[in-house]
Amino acid sequence: MLEQGSRLVDFLSMDSETDSLELASKALCATARLCHERGWVPATSGNFSVREGGRVLVTASGLDKGALTADGLLEVDLEGRGAAGAAKPSAEVGLHLAIYRKRPEARAILHVHSVWSTLISGRFAATGYVTLEGYEIEKALSGVTTHKHEERVQILPNSQDYGVLAGQMTELLVRSPRLHAVLLSRHGVYTWGSSVAEAQRHLEALEFLFEVEWRRLTGGQP
Numbered sequence: 706m707l708e709q710g711s712r713l714v715d716f717l718s719m720d721s722e723t724d725s726l727e728l729a730s731k732a733l734c735a736t737a738r739l740c741h742e743r744g745w746v747p748a749t750s751g752n753f754s755v756r757e758g759g760r761v762l763v764t765a766s767g768l769d770k771g772a773l774t775a776d777g778l779l780e781v782d783l784e785g786r787g788a789a790g791a792a793k794p795s796a797e798v799g800l801h802l803a804i805y806r807k808r809p810e811a812r813a814i815l816h817v818h819s820v821w822s823t824l825i826s827g828r829f830a831a832t833g834y835v836t837l838e839g840y841e842i843e844k845a846l847s848g849v850t851t852h853k854h855e856e857r858v859q860i861l862p863n864s865q866d867y868g869v870l871a872g873q874m875t876e877l878l879v880r881s882p883r884l885h886a887v888l889l890s891r892h893g894v895y896t897w898g899s900s901v902a903e904a905q906r907h908l909e910a911l912e913f914l915f916e917v918e919w920r921r922l923t924g925g926q927p
């Protein structure tokens with residue numbers, strides 16, 4: 706009886722996992738379309754994912770994010786293994802998996818190639834980070850309660866070797882447990898959250914901050 710009961714529990718938890726993954730994937734597609742409207746994922750760039758337990762749904766390679774639906778998401782496990790014969794996930798899936806492995810609370814990851822993240826990551830690439838400090842909107846980042854917070858967004862050099870990048874991302878996440886985002890130089894930004902809504906809030910706040918900081922620096926503002 707006990708075995709049957711625990712099988713039933715397994716089955717029910719798998720079922721609720723599937724339900725919440727389905728809901729999260731709909732929310733993720735809506736967020737991807739919004740990112741496209743804002744010009745943050747031009748020319749099929751960027752990628753998006755959600756995770757529930759050990760299951761990850763990630764965007765397939767080369768899709769127009771302005772028309773993304775759940776059909777454009779592929780399932781992989783935390784080791785990147787997909788179903789046999791399935792379409793190819795985005796080449797950057799290894800970076801998503803590195804984040805999920807080191808941030809167990811993360812349920813959604815957004816990666817965009819926006820103008821401001823591309824510009825500011827290039828400008829501060831040699832320093833290795835960009836500091837955002839003294840802005841009210843920093844309170845949109847989880848756990849931040851004051852504009853006096855110093856958010857140091859780390860920057861990795863860009864590479865076409867995603868295995869190397871995933872290793873560097875892992876090291877960064879271990880070294881800096883309070884990060885909300887990571888930039889790739891002249892490429893874009895990765896951010897995540899405990900839900901799609903939280904990840905979107907982080908991305909909107911960061912985009913605002915990158916633009917304000919860039920305009921402040923280049924406009925000679927205090």
Ligand SMILES: [Zn+2]
Pocket residue numbers: 750751752797816817818892893
């Ligand atoms: Zn990218």
